[in-house]
Amino acid sequence: MKRSIATVCLSGGLTEKLHACAEAGFDGVEVFEPDLVVAAQSPEEVRALADRLGLTLDLYQPFRDFxxxxxxxxxxxxRRAEAKFALIRRLGMDLVLVCSNVATAVVDSDEVSAAQLRRLGELGARYGVRIAFEALAWGRFVDDYRRAWRIVELADHPNVGICLDSFHILSRGHDPAQIEEIPGEKIFFVQLADAPALSMDVLQWSRHHRLFPGEGSFDLATFVAHVLRTGYDGPLSLEVFNDVFRQTDVTRTAAHALRSLVWLEDAAALRLQDRTDLLRLPEAKAPTGFDFVEIRAEDTAAVETLLEQLGFTFRGRHRSKPVRLWSAGDARVVLNQEQARDRAPHLAAIGFDVDDPAATVDRAQQLMAPRVYRRTYASELPLQGVAAPDGTEIFLCDSTAGTDAPWVAEFEGGAEPGPSPTSPISPISRVDHVNMVQPWEDFDEAVLFYTSALGLDAETGVEVAGPHGLVRSQVMRSVEGAVRLPLNVAPAASSELAQHVAFACDDVAAVARSARAAGLRFLPVPANYYDDLAARYGLPDAVIADLRELDLLYERDAAGEFVHFYTRTEGDVFFEVVERRSRYDGYGAANAPVRLAAQSLGRGK
Structure with missing residues (x-):
């Protein structure tokens, strides 16, 4: 399929946008009229630049209220149209988007609209310009693609067809299945945008909150499948109005946008098994678990102390690198001092267990995730990995390797697997989740990366109150919950949010008591929290007393209970230990403000 994008999706001037689209790998662009109006280049110069870059100019838009x-x-x-048609020809283009009228002085008549579009088609034919009529979701009378198609049918002119825009159709809850009743040759253009599920005015929703495919709540794969079944063979084009994308680096956003179209074509191909011309990526099987987490720093001593206090066992030093391994149950933490000069402890990498590492890396690379490499010697196991949008290195490990991954054998001088003769058995069993802080400009790209490249599902986002504003959070997870990645973005006024790794156990109180005896400094919980907890849940006084003594936090819902505690922060990372009782499946969101407040006051260090 030909891949296109509207210039309105990107930041910068028109020439910057064209260069970024070409560099990303797009085939063509829609020229958004305001971008041309403010450009210093003439239409002929824009046309020549697009030619040099290998881009087609696919659609000129918008022409309003006709x-x-x-x-x-x-x-x-x-008169207005004739001037625009002359301009369009100077650009070497032949297609203009005409939006349904949103003005108040409009006649509610399909026959009138059709007759006027026929006049427009006749004028367009004189200039070699076709008209793609689009039903805006907020159109005065024409706000449904099915009515727009009736009007196009009535117009009955070869230069008049329809434009289908996923946002205008799906935001109104219109059934896209009837798209298949439209002849493919009368669909002149297709525009695509995703969006979060929001309850707000559709115009504001459209102008500020559209997303690239795979980042919102729309079923775009099914939408595209309906379109392609008509025989449509024109561009699939992104038209995404989003305040973030229009502020971020144009080259990166263009690459992000193309990734979404590659993913979407693959997702549509799964619904169109007879279409061998569509791109098919290696299958995305979600990770089956965490293989390891890696914390990097110039000096990891403080983190080692934390791990020892939590009951982790030192498994040895790497035979060729300044890297140390600690484990408890199936939870493995790698502490890396390589290439970490002047760096405080921070989450640098995550290893996931997958069924087919090579296929997963291949899929991620086809989705334009950069490959990452680690120096290895002949006797060492090479790890395959890619970089997430925030720079976190994601390694794909063979899930069939057994309890201890083969790379563990490269660590020497530590305890063998099993109970240590000098340390108590830790009740910690595995990594429960990894909470990752995202830069505000990377958040939506990260959601797309983890869904498209790793096959994780995106849960409904939530917002948590912090001392400096709301913290936006969205959990990426595998279906059965073996892998959970809450992605957080802090408010602009705050830079204090830290990454953290949560470890699962069957007896959090036992871990807390052992850790306290070993000298662990817990994140302190205010007394007011326990007074409120007693009022909310009616817990027995003895239970409240135990929670208070150990700085434990508590939440419950209809499915079960959640008890957990936090360590203080070392550098940019801290740990959490959690106990899930019965079928509790959340993350203690009600307790997050307590943590955020304590960390903001400096009590987390």
């Missing part, structure tokens, strides 16, 4: 008007207004609209 149809359903009185005769005098129609004549003025035709």
């Amino acid at each position: 149809e359903g008007v009185d005769p005098a207004t129609l004549e003025d609209n035709l």
Whole structure:
């Protein structure tokens, strides 16, 4: 399929946008009129630049408020149109987007609208320009693609067809299945955008909150499948109005956008098994678990102390690198001092267990995730990995390797697997989740990366109150919950949010008591929290007393209970230990403000 994008999706001037689109790998662009109006280049220069870059100019947009008007207004609209058609030809283009009328002085008549579009088609034919009529979700009368198609049918002109825009169709809850009743040759253009599920005015929703495919709640794969079944063979084009994307680096956003179209074509291909011309990526099987987490720093001593206090066992030093391994149950923490000069402890990498590491890396690379490499010697196991949008290195490990991954054998001088003769058996069994802080400009790209490249599902996002504003959070997880990645973005006023690794156990109180005896400094919990807890849940006084003594936090819902505690922060990372009782499946969101407040006051260090 030909891949296109509207220039309105990107930041910068028109020439910057064209260069970024070409570098990302797009085939063509929609020229958004305001971008051309403010450009220093003439239409001929824009056309020549696109030619040099290998880009087609696919659609000029928008032409507004044309149809359903009185005769005098129609004549003025035709005058406007003729000027635009002449401009379009200077650009070497042949297609213009005409939006349904949103003005109040409009006639509610399909026949009138059709007759006026026929006049426009006749004018367009003189210039070699076709008209793609689009039903805006907030159109005065024409706000449904099915009505727009009836009007196009009535217009009955070869230069008049329809534009289908996923946002205008799906935001109104219109059934896209009837798209298949439209002949493919009368679909002149297709625009695509995803969006989060929001309850708000559709115009504001459209203008500020659209997303690239795979980042929102729309079923775009099914939408595209309906379109392609008509025989449509034109561009699939992104038209995404989003305040973030129009502020971020144009080259990176263009690459991000193309990744979404690659993912979408693959997702649509799964619904169209007979279409051998569509791109098919290696299958995305979600990770089956965490293989390891890696914390990197110039000096990891403080983190080693934390791990020892939590009951982890030192498994040895790497035979060729300044790297140390600690484990408890199936939880493995790698502490890396390589290439970490002047760096405080921070989460640098995550290893996931997957069924087919090579296929997963291949898929991620086809989705334009950069490959990452680690220096290895002949006797060492090479790890395959890619970089997430925030720079975190994601390694794919063979899930069939057994309890201890083969790379563990490269660590020497530590305890063998099993109970240590000098340390108590830790109740910690595995990594429960890894909480990752995302830069505000990377958040939506990260969601797309983890869903498209790793096959994780995106849960409904939530917002948590912090001392400096709301913290946006969205959990990426495998279906059965073996892998959970809460992604957080802090408010602009705060830079204090830290990454953290949560470890699962069957007896969090036992871990807390052992850790306290070993000298662990817990994140302190205010007394007011326990007074509120007693009022909320009616817990027995003895239970509240135990929780208070150990700085434990508590939450419950209809499915079960959640008891957990936090360590203080070392550098940019801290640990959490959690106990899930019964079928509790959350993350203690009600307790997050307590943690955020304590960390903000400096009590987390």
